[in-house]
Amino acid sequence: MRPGTTATAPGLEIRPMRDGDAERVLAIYEAGLETGQATFETVVPSWAEFIAAKLPRLSHVATDLGTGEVVGWVAASRVSARPVYAGVVEHSVYVHPGHMSRGVGRALLVAFIAASEDAGVWTIQSAIFPENTASLSLHRSLGFRVVGTRERLGRHHGVWRDVVMLERRSAG
Numbered sequence: 001m002r003p004g005t006t007a008t009a010p011g012l013e014i015r016p017m018r019d020g021d022a023e024r025v026l027a028i029y030e031a032g033l034e035t036g037q038a039t040f041e042t043v044v045p046s047w048a049e050f051i052a053a054k055l056p057r058l059s060h061v062a063t064d065l066g067t068g069e070v071v072g073w074v075a076a077s078r079v080s081a082r083p084v085y086a087g088v089v090e091h092s093v094y095v096h097p098g099h100m101s102r103g104v105g106r107a108l109l110v111a112f113i114a115a116s117e118d119a120g121v122w123t124i125q126s127a128i129f130p131e132n133t134a135s136l137s138l139h140r141s142l143g144f145r146v147v148g149t150r151e152r153l154g155r156h157h158g159v160w161r162d163v164v165m166l167e168r169r170s171a172g
Protein backbone atom coordinates (compact mmCIF):
# COMPACT_ATOMS: atom_id res chain seq x y z
CA MET A 1 0.00 0.00 0.00
CA ARG A 2 1.27 3.48 -0.82
CA PRO A 3 1.66 6.07 1.95
CA GLY A 4 -1.54 8.01 2.54
CA THR A 5 -3.77 5.21 1.29
CA THR A 6 -5.99 2.81 3.20
CA ALA A 7 -7.45 -0.54 2.24
CA THR A 8 -10.83 -0.56 4.01
CA ALA A 9 -12.87 -3.06 2.01
CA PRO A 10 -11.91 -6.11 -0.06
CA GLY A 11 -10.61 -5.11 -3.48
CA LEU A 12 -10.65 -1.39 -2.74
CA GLU A 13 -8.10 1.27 -1.99
CA ILE A 14 -8.93 4.70 -0.60
CA ARG A 15 -6.49 7.46 -1.54
CA PRO A 16 -6.45 11.27 -1.76
CA MET A 17 -8.26 12.77 -4.76
CA ARG A 18 -6.00 14.41 -7.39
CA ASP A 19 -6.41 16.46 -10.55
CA GLY A 20 -5.85 13.37 -12.70
CA ASP A 21 -9.12 11.97 -11.31
CA ALA A 22 -11.13 14.90 -12.69
CA GLU A 23 -12.84 13.20 -15.62
CA ARG A 24 -13.86 10.10 -13.69
CA VAL A 25 -14.94 12.02 -10.56
CA LEU A 26 -17.16 14.31 -12.63
CA ALA A 27 -18.59 11.35 -14.57
CA ILE A 28 -19.54 9.67 -11.28
CA TYR A 29 -21.06 12.95 -10.11
CA GLU A 30 -23.07 13.17 -13.34
CA ALA A 31 -24.39 9.64 -12.81
CA GLY A 32 -25.48 10.72 -9.32
CA LEU A 33 -27.27 13.78 -10.72
CA GLU A 34 -29.09 11.52 -13.16
CA THR A 35 -30.60 9.47 -10.31
CA GLY A 36 -32.60 12.58 -9.40
CA GLN A 37 -32.15 11.70 -5.70
CA ALA A 38 -28.61 12.87 -4.97
CA THR A 39 -28.65 16.68 -5.10
CA PHE A 40 -30.54 19.79 -6.20
CA GLU A 41 -27.78 20.42 -8.76
CA THR A 42 -28.72 19.61 -12.35
CA VAL A 43 -25.55 20.58 -14.20
CA VAL A 44 -22.07 19.09 -13.84
CA PRO A 45 -19.56 21.84 -12.99
CA SER A 46 -16.11 22.26 -14.48
CA TRP A 47 -13.29 20.69 -12.48
CA ALA A 48 -12.14 24.15 -11.37
CA GLU A 49 -15.63 24.92 -10.06
CA PHE A 50 -15.91 21.50 -8.46
CA ILE A 51 -12.69 21.66 -6.46
CA ALA A 52 -12.77 25.39 -5.70
CA ALA A 53 -14.27 25.12 -2.21
CA LYS A 54 -13.32 21.50 -1.46
CA LEU A 55 -10.94 20.78 1.41
CA PRO A 56 -8.04 18.86 -0.23
CA ARG A 57 -7.13 16.97 2.95
CA LEU A 58 -10.63 15.50 3.12
CA SER A 59 -11.16 14.65 -0.56
CA HIS A 60 -10.66 10.98 -1.33
CA VAL A 61 -11.38 8.48 -4.07
CA ALA A 62 -11.94 4.73 -3.91
CA THR A 63 -10.16 2.74 -6.58
CA ASP A 64 -10.73 -0.85 -7.64
CA LEU A 65 -7.51 -2.68 -6.83
CA GLY A 66 -7.99 -4.95 -9.84
CA THR A 67 -8.44 -2.29 -12.52
CA GLY A 68 -7.08 0.83 -10.82
CA GLU A 69 -10.29 2.59 -11.83
CA VAL A 70 -11.86 5.23 -9.59
CA VAL A 71 -15.22 3.82 -8.44
CA GLY A 72 -16.34 6.50 -5.98
CA TRP A 73 -15.37 9.68 -4.18
CA VAL A 74 -16.02 11.73 -1.08
CA ALA A 75 -15.34 15.44 -0.63
CA ALA A 76 -16.26 18.25 1.73
CA SER A 77 -16.39 22.02 2.08
CA ARG A 78 -16.52 24.33 5.07
CA VAL A 79 -20.09 25.44 5.88
CA SER A 80 -18.96 28.95 6.84
CA ALA A 81 -15.86 31.14 6.82
CA ARG A 82 -16.60 32.26 10.40
CA PRO A 83 -13.90 31.07 12.81
CA VAL A 84 -16.48 29.56 15.18
CA TYR A 85 -17.46 27.08 12.45
CA ALA A 86 -13.86 26.17 11.49
CA GLY A 87 -14.52 22.51 12.38
CA VAL A 88 -17.90 22.15 10.67
CA VAL A 89 -17.98 20.68 7.17
CA GLU A 90 -20.57 19.44 4.71
CA HIS A 91 -19.70 16.46 2.56
CA SER A 92 -20.83 14.55 -0.52
CA VAL A 93 -20.27 10.90 -1.34
CA TYR A 94 -20.85 9.39 -4.78
CA VAL A 95 -20.33 5.87 -6.07
CA HIS A 96 -20.27 4.76 -9.70
CA PRO A 97 -23.59 3.01 -10.53
CA GLY A 98 -21.71 -0.10 -11.65
CA HIS A 99 -20.04 -0.43 -8.24
CA MET A 100 -22.86 0.25 -5.78
CA SER A 101 -23.80 -2.07 -2.93
CA ARG A 102 -20.30 -3.58 -2.58
CA GLY A 103 -19.16 -1.44 0.33
CA VAL A 104 -17.58 1.44 -1.63
CA GLY A 105 -19.75 4.16 -0.06
CA ARG A 106 -19.18 2.78 3.41
CA ALA A 107 -15.39 2.52 2.90
CA LEU A 108 -15.25 6.11 1.61
CA LEU A 109 -17.29 7.45 4.49
CA VAL A 110 -15.27 5.56 7.11
CA ALA A 111 -12.03 6.96 5.63
CA PHE A 112 -13.56 10.43 5.41
CA ILE A 113 -14.67 10.41 9.06
CA ALA A 114 -11.18 9.34 10.15
CA ALA A 115 -9.51 12.03 8.00
CA SER A 116 -11.95 14.64 9.31
CA GLU A 117 -11.21 13.81 12.92
CA ASP A 118 -7.45 13.91 12.19
CA ALA A 119 -7.98 17.35 10.66
CA GLY A 120 -9.78 18.66 13.76
CA VAL A 121 -13.29 18.62 12.27
CA TRP A 122 -15.89 18.25 15.03
CA THR A 123 -19.14 18.23 13.06
CA ILE A 124 -19.86 16.70 9.67
CA GLN A 125 -23.21 17.60 8.19
CA SER A 126 -25.10 16.37 5.20
CA ALA A 127 -28.34 17.22 3.45
CA ILE A 128 -30.12 14.22 1.94
CA PHE A 129 -33.42 13.87 0.07
CA PRO A 130 -35.83 11.65 2.08
CA GLU A 131 -36.21 9.42 -0.99
CA ASN A 132 -32.48 8.61 -0.94
CA THR A 133 -32.91 5.66 1.41
CA ALA A 134 -29.50 4.14 0.59
CA SER A 135 -27.67 7.31 1.62
CA LEU A 136 -29.81 7.83 4.73
CA SER A 137 -29.22 4.26 5.84
CA LEU A 138 -25.47 4.45 5.16
CA HIS A 139 -25.07 7.69 7.12
CA ARG A 140 -27.19 6.55 10.06
CA SER A 141 -25.15 3.36 10.33
CA LEU A 142 -21.96 5.43 10.74
CA GLY A 143 -23.16 7.62 13.58
CA PHE A 144 -25.01 10.40 11.77
CA ARG A 145 -28.24 11.51 13.45
CA VAL A 146 -31.20 13.17 11.83
CA VAL A 147 -31.44 16.78 13.00
CA GLY A 148 -34.72 17.37 11.21
CA THR A 149 -36.45 17.66 7.87
CA ARG A 150 -36.58 20.96 6.01
CA GLU A 151 -39.87 21.03 4.13
CA ARG A 152 -40.18 22.11 0.52
CA LEU A 153 -36.71 23.62 0.73
CA GLY A 154 -36.03 24.04 -2.95
CA ARG A 155 -37.30 23.15 -6.39
CA HIS A 156 -35.71 20.31 -8.30
CA HIS A 157 -36.80 20.02 -11.93
CA GLY A 158 -39.79 22.16 -10.95
CA VAL A 159 -40.81 20.02 -7.96
CA TRP A 160 -40.54 21.23 -4.34
CA ARG A 161 -38.34 18.81 -2.37
CA ASP A 162 -37.87 18.17 1.34
CA VAL A 163 -34.33 17.72 2.66
CA VAL A 164 -33.28 15.67 5.69
CA MET A 165 -30.46 17.30 7.65
CA LEU A 166 -27.99 14.91 9.31
CA GLU A 167 -24.93 15.50 11.41
CA ARG A 168 -22.18 13.50 13.05
CA ARG A 169 -20.58 15.10 16.09
CA SER A 170 -17.13 13.75 16.98
CA ALA A 171 -16.46 12.76 20.57
CA GLY A 172 -13.78 15.45 20.94
Ligand SMILES: CC(C)(COP(=O)(O)OP(=O)(O)OC[C@H]1O[C@@H](n2cnc3c(N)ncnc32)[C@H](O)[C@@H]1OP(=O)(O)O)[C@@H](O)C(=O)NCCC(=O)NCCS
Nearest residue numbers: 032038093094095100101102103104105106134135137138
Ligand atom coordinates in the same frame (compact mmCIF):
# COMPACT_ATOMS: atom_id res chain seq x y z
C1 LIG B 1 -25.61 6.43 -1.40
C2 LIG B 1 -24.39 5.72 -1.99
C3 LIG B 1 -23.17 6.61 -1.82
C4 LIG B 1 -24.16 4.40 -1.21
O1 LIG B 1 -22.96 3.81 -1.71
P1 LIG B 1 -22.79 2.22 -1.89
O2 LIG B 1 -21.38 1.96 -2.21
O3 LIG B 1 -23.82 1.72 -2.84
O4 LIG B 1 -23.16 1.72 -0.43
P2 LIG B 1 -22.49 0.49 0.37
O5 LIG B 1 -22.44 -0.71 -0.50
O6 LIG B 1 -21.23 0.94 1.01
O7 LIG B 1 -23.60 0.25 1.47
C5 LIG B 1 -23.53 0.93 2.70
C6 LIG B 1 -24.90 0.96 3.33
O8 LIG B 1 -25.77 1.78 2.56
C7 LIG B 1 -27.08 1.26 2.61
N1 LIG B 1 -27.46 0.90 1.25
C8 LIG B 1 -26.67 0.72 0.17
N2 LIG B 1 -27.41 0.46 -0.93
C9 LIG B 1 -28.69 0.48 -0.50
C10 LIG B 1 -29.94 0.32 -1.16
N3 LIG B 1 -30.01 0.07 -2.48
N4 LIG B 1 -31.08 0.43 -0.42
C11 LIG B 1 -31.03 0.68 0.90
N5 LIG B 1 -29.86 0.84 1.58
C12 LIG B 1 -28.73 0.74 0.88
C13 LIG B 1 -27.03 0.08 3.54
O9 LIG B 1 -27.28 0.54 4.85
C14 LIG B 1 -25.62 -0.37 3.42
O10 LIG B 1 -25.19 -1.06 4.55
P3 LIG B 1 -25.14 -2.66 4.53
O11 LIG B 1 -24.23 -3.03 3.40
O12 LIG B 1 -24.57 -2.99 5.87
O13 LIG B 1 -26.54 -3.10 4.31
C15 LIG B 1 -24.62 5.35 -3.48
O14 LIG B 1 -25.87 4.72 -3.59
C16 LIG B 1 -24.59 6.54 -4.43
O15 LIG B 1 -23.54 6.98 -4.87
N6 LIG B 1 -25.78 7.06 -4.82
C17 LIG B 1 -25.87 8.13 -5.81
C18 LIG B 1 -25.27 9.44 -5.30
C19 LIG B 1 -25.88 9.82 -3.97
O16 LIG B 1 -27.10 9.74 -3.79
N7 LIG B 1 -25.00 10.26 -3.05
C20 LIG B 1 -25.42 10.69 -1.73
C21 LIG B 1 -25.90 12.11 -1.77
S1 LIG B 1 -26.48 12.59 -0.16
